[in-house]
Amino acid sequence: MREDERFRKGADGIQAEEQFSVFLENYEKLVYTLCLRMSGNPFDAQDLTQEAFLSAWRGWEDFDGLHERAWICRIATNKCLDFLKSRKHKEENLEEETLMAIPDHRSGPEGRYLAEESQEMVRKLCRSLSPPYDEIAEAHFYEGKSVREIAEEKGRNMKSVQTQVYRAKAQLKKLLKGGGGL
Numbered sequence: 302m303r304e305d306e307r308f309r310k311g312a313d314g315i316q317a318e319e320q321f322s323v324f325l326e327n328y329e330k331l332v333y334t335l336c337l338r339m340s341g342n343p344f345d346a347q348d349l350t351q352e353a354f355l356s357a358w359r360g361w362e363d364f365d366g367l368h369e370r371a372w373i374c375r376i377a378t379n380k381c382l383d384f385l386k387s388r389k390h391k392e393e394n395l396e397e398e399t400l401m402a403i404p405d406h407r408s409g410p411e412g413r414y415l416a417e418e419s420q421e422m423v424r425k426l427c428r429s430l431s432p433p434y435d436e437i438a439e440a441h442f443y444e445g446k447s448v449r450e451i452a453e454e455k456g457r458n459m460k461s462v463q464t465q466v467y468r469a470k471a472q473l474k475k476l477l478k479g480g481g482g483l
Contacts, residue, residue, distance in 0.1 A: 321361055325354055332377045339381035349384055353377035430472050438469035
């Protein structure tokens with residue numbers, strides 16, 4: 302008689318609960334490791350291990366005692382696969398809900414109005430600067446031109462334009478902090 306069959310049949314008088322307790326001790330680390338590898342999370346692995354052994358306990362009376370290791374590993378694998386399917390489904394639903402909750406300010410009339418107002422405020426602030434910073438700031442911050450483009454258009458040295466953009470930016474910050482443009 303094989304050892305696992307003797308264990309299963311309770312030849313030495315061990316009750317079902319005691320048999321299961323020995324079974325749990327023998328395979329707990331194996332099942333936890335399997336669940337951890339499949340779930341990637343120690344907390345989920347603990348829960349899945351517990352669920353696997355709970356399922357094994359429910360089917361304990363019907364189990365024939367052969368291939369215990371394969372049997373508990375199959376239960377644990379199925380629990381993990383079910384968990385991963387449900388988690389993926391939940392994550393997909395959560396992503397969709399999150400994306401739907403983000404308001405799209407670009408498409409509505411309110412969004413367009415706010416964008417136009419912001420752009421007009423930038424233009425007014427740029428024009429309020431003293432020359433030559435006003436035209437440089439408007440070209441860079443309002444029209445979105447690069448330093449190189451401005452230098453080529455104005456026929457100026459690129460370093461000079463870069464310095465003027467830097468100084469214009471400092472002046473704009475000062476205006477905004479002081480409330481001059483609001």
